[in-house]
Amino acid sequence: MSDTPTLSSALLDKAVDEFSKLPGIGRKTALRLVLHLLKLEPSAVDTFAQSLTNLCHDVHYCHQCHNISDTDLCAICSNPLRDGTQVCVVENFQDVMALEATTQYHGLYHVLGGVISPMDGISPSDLEIESLVERVHQGGVEEVILALSSTMEGDTTNFYIYRRLQDVHDLKITTLARGISINDELQYTDEVTLGRSLVNRVPFSF
Amino acid sequence: MSDTPTLSSALLDKAVDEFSKLPGIGRKTALRLVLHLLKLEPSAVDTFAQSLTNLCHDVHYCHQCHNISDTDLCAICSNPLRDGTQVCVVENFQDVMALEATTQYHGLYHVLGGVISPMDGISPSDLEIESLVERVHQGGVEEVILALSSTMEGDTTNFYIYRRLQDVHDLKITTLARGISINDELQYTDEVTLGRSLVNRVPFSF
Numbered sequence: 001m002s003d004t005p006t007l008s009s010a011l012l013d014k015a016v017d018e019f020s021k022l023p024g025i026g027r028k029t030a031l032r033l034v035l036h037l038l039k040l041e042p043s044a045v046d047t048f049a050q051s052l053t054n055l056c057h058d059v060h061y062c063h064q065c066h067n068i069s070d071t072d073l074c075a076i077c078s079n080p081l082r083d084g085t086q087v088c089v090v091e092n093f094q095d096v097m098a099l100e101a102t103t104q105y106h107g108l109y110h111v112l113g114g115v116i117s118p119m120d121g122i123s124p125s126d127l128e129i130e131s132l133v134e135r136v137h138q139g140g141v142e143e144v145i146l147a148l149s150s151t152m153e154g155d156t157t158n159f160y161i162y163r164r165l166q167d168v169h170d171l172k173i174t175t176l177a178r179g180i181s182i183n184d185e186l187q188y189t190d191e192v193t194l195g196r197s198l199v200n201r202v203p204f205s206f
Numbered sequence: 207m208s209d210t211p212t213l214s215s216a217l218l219d220k221a222v223d224e225f226s227k228l229p230g231i232g233r234k235t236a237l238r239l240v241l242h243l244l245k246l247e248p249s250a251v252d253t254f255a256q257s258l259t260n261l262c263h264d265v266h267y268c269h270q271c272h273n274i275s276d277t278d279l280c281a282i283c284s285n286p287l288r289d290g291t292q293v294c295v296v297e298n299f300q301d302v303m304a305l306e307a308t309t310q311y312h313g314l315y316h317v318l319g320g321v322i323s324p325m326d327g328i329s330p331s332d333l334e335i336e337s338l339v340e341r342v343h344q345g346g347v348e349e350v351i352l353a354l355s356s357t358m359e360g361d362t363t364n365f366y367i368y369r370r371l372q373d374v375h376d377l378k379i380t381t382l383a384r385g386i387s388i389n390d391e392l393q394y395t396d397e398v399t400l401g402r403s404l405v406n407r408v409p410f411s412f
Binding site for chain 2: 021096
């Protein structure tokens with residue numbers, strides 16, 4: 001029995017094809033989704049299709065922080081209550097969402113769009129690093145918080161940005177604390193994390 | 207931390223909303239799919255959206271067997287090599303695909319669009335039963351094969367169709383053989399299936 005039986009309708013086949021191009025969606029799931037859409041009112045499917053078209057044609061990226069936005073300057077950058085002296089450098093849009101969900105950060109962001117990765121052909125010029133350097137040189141920024149993943153690529157990117165910014169007068173460059181996760185047990189923590197959390201120990205507070 | 211953080215773009219939010227209406231797709235998966243689409247060329251997304259719109263507006267149902275089709279008469283019904291004297295009654299389009307995948311059936315189909323289910327408010331008039339009775343009365347059909355699920359609802363529908371067709375002269379009404387699945391072990395088979403496969407035993411052949 002074939003996993004990809006020929007469908008009786010070329011239209012159906014085309015829709016299933018398109019759905020199965022999405023990450024994590026195989027042909028069986030695609031068929032289930034398409035048959036669900038077939039049962040809906042055509043107007044509901046039009047709304048669905050329209051929302052995708054609108055997204056791809058009308059979405060903006062904030063010209064200051066390069067986050068996804070509906071406007072030229074995003075809601076975070078244009079919020080006068082946010083602290084413009086702090087800029088948190090992240091890899092992508094999801095990282096902004098994760099940090100915003102903590103409600104602990106009140107500064108601005110800078111979305112790089114990835115990390116330096118020679119293996120994947122991503123060089124500094126493919127990322128929003130130049131615009132970050134310019135932004136810092138324009139003044140007003142007192143602290144740059146590097147919040148990239150602690151992978152080889154993330155560390156390389158951190159170091160590259162550090163080198164580009166180290167000569168800026170009175171600029172504090174910080175990075176996220178690494179240590180044992182809240183609720184994690186000591187005995188199951190890997191030695192690198194445990195070692196680093198010992199070296200970077202902080203005064204006890206309650 | 208909320209499972210549904212506010213997104214920085216209403217367009218993005220709308221697209222994620224629409225995706226998460228699909229069965230089995232939550233907001234996190236929806237966001238992942240939408241961010242994937244955002245990375246594509248706008249023309250690729252247009253093709254995706256267009257395929258859905260086309261599907262819902264232009265899809266036909268075969269006027270004879272009610273299967274999904276691009277034409278008024280589907281590829282199976284219009285194929286002169288198929289045996290028009292046999293009509294296999296199935297619940298939906300996926301059942302046609304499953305039977306076609308066996309390559310053991312060369313007759314035609316009749317897609318009911320569901321089974322009788324008073325609990326879900328589905329009565330015989332909501333299904334393509336009247337058209338099946340008409341089709342049989344028009345002549346040319348020698349055997350109706352009932353291939354519905356062996357659930358309470360399936361059995362009810364089988365019985366209803368049987369009652370509607372039992373008076374047709376020279377019509378054979380059959381149903382799929384129920385028994386132990388190929389490769390299944392006797393000791394793990396449920397007693398109803400085992401009992402029925404004993405009653406309906408067939409001559410040994412090899």
